[in-house]
Amino acid sequence: MIRFEHVTKRYPESGDAIADVSFELAAGEMAFLTGHSGAGKSTLLRLIGLLERPTRGLVTVRGRNLGRLPMRRVPLHRREVGMIFQDHxxxxxxxxxxxxxxxxxxxxxxxxxxxxxxxxxxxxxxxxxxxxxxxxxxxxxxxxxxxxxxxxxxxPPLVLADEPTGNLDPDLSREIMGLFERFNQVGVTVLIASHDLALIATLPYRTFTLGAGRLTRDTGPRS
Amino acid sequence: MRRPQRRPAPRRRSRIPLRLWRLPGIWASHHLQGAVASLGRLMRTPLPTLMTVAVIGMALALPGGLYALTRNLSLLSTGWEQTAGLSLFLRTDMAEAQAAGLADALRARPEVAEVRLIGPDDALVELREAGAGFADAIGLLGENPLPWVLALQPTADVNAPDALERLREELAGLAEVDLARLDTQWMRRFQAVVDLIRQGVLILGAGLALAVLLVIGNTIRLEIENRRGEIEIMELVGATPAFIRRPFLYAGAWYGLLGGLAAWVLIAVGLLLLQGPVTRLAALYHAQFPLAGLGPLALLALLGGSALLGLLGSWISVNRHLAAIEPH
Incomplete structure (x- = not known):
């Protein structure tokens, strides 16, 4: 579903937001993306939603090379990716x-x-x-x-969420995660960026950890 | 013969079913929806909308009103055109028989409808009756200084100004003729003035059209600025640039159309206010002169042109400012 190959995103003012990130998320998987703020979680999601294009490397979503996607195809791509933000x-x-x-x-x-x-x-x-x-x-x-x-x-076959439980108390957070689990059960691929480690620890899903723009840990697909 | 291998049906890329035969309907409903929605949006902020419309209306009413003026002046002069004739003043040494002979010769020409012979004595009487002051002056003259005059009425098909002028030149060349004067000469000067005003209307119109373009462009720019957040979210959920552009283009066209209507109302009110004085003035000449409005064609041009101006103004603005908005 999603495939990153040596992806770097550099902002002219702040340097590399993510650097040399490679991973693959299969269709129907559900995964978390964690790391401190500023570790590049949002940038990674923005690359998948085509709010940004990579500086280097290859981002492929559903077999589509996003770096090469012409402007007129961008709206159609965004319709296939459901995006959720902390500020709604x-x-x-x-x-x-x-x-x-x-x-x-x-x-x-x-x-x-x-x-x-x-x-x-x-x-x-x-x-x-x-x-x-x-x-x-x-x-x-x-x-x-x-x-x-x-x-x-x-x-959409793919849902991305950027800190969806950032402002919520633990009970509400669990409820929201339950919603994502239900979508995942009907085949939707879900990738959630969150720094709520306590909550993630209670859930049995694959977790990527970003540190200073690099992928430092990947628990691997759930067996 | 080998049969071509059946390829598997291509997988539908979008989860939202898009059926080809429904595309025209979707397209039309998008447009209708966009047109109605943007009109509704304008109506929700009546005061700013009214102010923009009023500015556009006034800018368009000026050239439009001047056009109505030239139209009335033209209508006024067409009444006179039909009576246009030629006066041939014969040399003073021409006697009645020679004058009558020339009159007969002219009557034989195909372009001449009628020739009236005015003798010097008749002319003198006419002149005497024309005004009290003339009678005394004429009394002082020892003999009648007036020549024989042929009042010539051309047929309808030589009534065009150019044809008349050619006829006048030809007749002026005759040996018997001292002076050939076209009765319409002053009228042609009048027509030239009307043409001048008309040219002025065009120049003024072009300048004010540019002003309208800028007013609408700026209004749309502000509108885009106000709805920045909304535009970003629309882009986020996959709206195409055309979809985002559409309501702004409609808004521009509405501004233009409403402004054109306002201009029309202003012109109509102006003409209504002028009708009283014009009627009184015409009464002094024992005439009636109902003022003409813009006329259906000019009204159509005004409304269509203003809507088009609005569309163009917002098009320029949208192309300049929408591209700068990207979801963050």
């Missing part, structure tokens, strides 16, 4: 329903289909009754669940 990135002036519907609206789906899929996604995250609410009226955990619903509503 919701539109404050739109309802929960409209926020979750955005990826489908952008793909040009019909109204009926959008309604059906959005409600299915909201049902999965347990927010079906909040569809008419605005994001500000929701708690942080609920907002994060809206962000997750938006990421999975287009049924």
């Amino acid at each position: 990135r919701l539109l404050p002036d739109r309802t929960v329903f409209d926020n979750v519907a955005l990826p489908l609206v952008v793909s040009g789906l019909g109204h009926k289909e959008i309604g059906r899929r959005v409600r299915a996604a909201l049902d999965q995250v347990g927010l079906l009754r909040k569809e008419r609410s605005f994001p500000v009226t929701l708690s942080s955990g609920e907002q994060q669940r809206v962000g997750i619903a938006r990421a999975v509503v287009g049924r």
Whole structure:
């Protein structure tokens, strides 16, 4: 699903964010990405979501060389990658329903289909009754669940999450991880960047550790 | 014969089913949705929208109003054009018989509809009746100084200014003729003034169109700045540049169209305000002159042109400013 070969990403102002990183994540796997802040976790996810392109090396997602992907193909790639952020990135002036519907609206789906899929996604995250609410009226955990619903509503084969439990208490964090596990069980590949080591330790998934931009540890695929 | 090997059906790349026959419908619904949504967005902020529309309207009303003015002046002069004729002043030594002979010769020409013979005595009487001051002056003259005059009315097909001028030149060359004067000469000067104003309208229009372009471009730039966060999120979830661009282009077209409508209303109100004085002025000449509006063609050009200007203005702005926004 994802394959990194000697990937380096250098920013002109701050130097190498990740350096010579190689790994492979198979389709249907679920994995964590840990490391201190500034270790390059976000950069790695951004390379997969094509928010950045690598300075050196090869990033391949679903057999597609992202470094060579033409600009006009970028939107289509992003539709196949559901992204979740610590700060949710919701539109404050739109309802929960409209926020979750955005990826489908952008793909040009019909109204009926959008309604059906959005409600299915909201049902999965347990927010079906909040569809008419605005994001500000929701708690942080609920907002994060809206962000997750938006990421999975287009049924992408790959979901990336950047510190999805960063602002949540342990109970809510476990609940969110449970959601990811459920997506993974239906075949979605999931990669979660998190520094919540205590929580990760309780879960039986492959873990990558980044240190100063380099991959320092990889527990390997779950057998 | 070897049969070509069946290749396995290509795997669908997108999880969202995209059916080809539905593409035109999707495309149309996207556009309709975009048009309605951007109009709705403009209506949600009525005051700023109104101000932008008013600025555009005033900028367009100026050349539009001047155009309406030239149109009315042209309409005014077409009434006179039909009475255009030629006056041939014969040499003073021409007698009545010679004048009548020339009149008969001219009547035989195909381009001449009618020739009226005005004798010096008739002309003198006419002049005497024309004004009180003339009578005394004429009384002082020992003999009648006026020549025979042939008032010539050309047929309708020689009524064009150029044809008339050629006829005048030809007749002026006749031995009997002292002076050939086209009655429409002053009218042609008038027409030249109208043409001058019309040219001015074009130049003014071009300048103000540029102003409208800048106003709309700037409005759209601010709009893009305001919705920066939204644009980033749209890009994040896979919106194509065209999808993001569309509502801004529609907004520009709406601004232009609404501005054009505002200009039309302003021109109509202006004409309405002028109709009273014009009616009074026309009454002094025992005439009626209902002011003409822009006319359907010019109105269509105004609305279409303004919408196009809006589209162009936002297009320039969108191309300059949207590319700079990348999700972070």
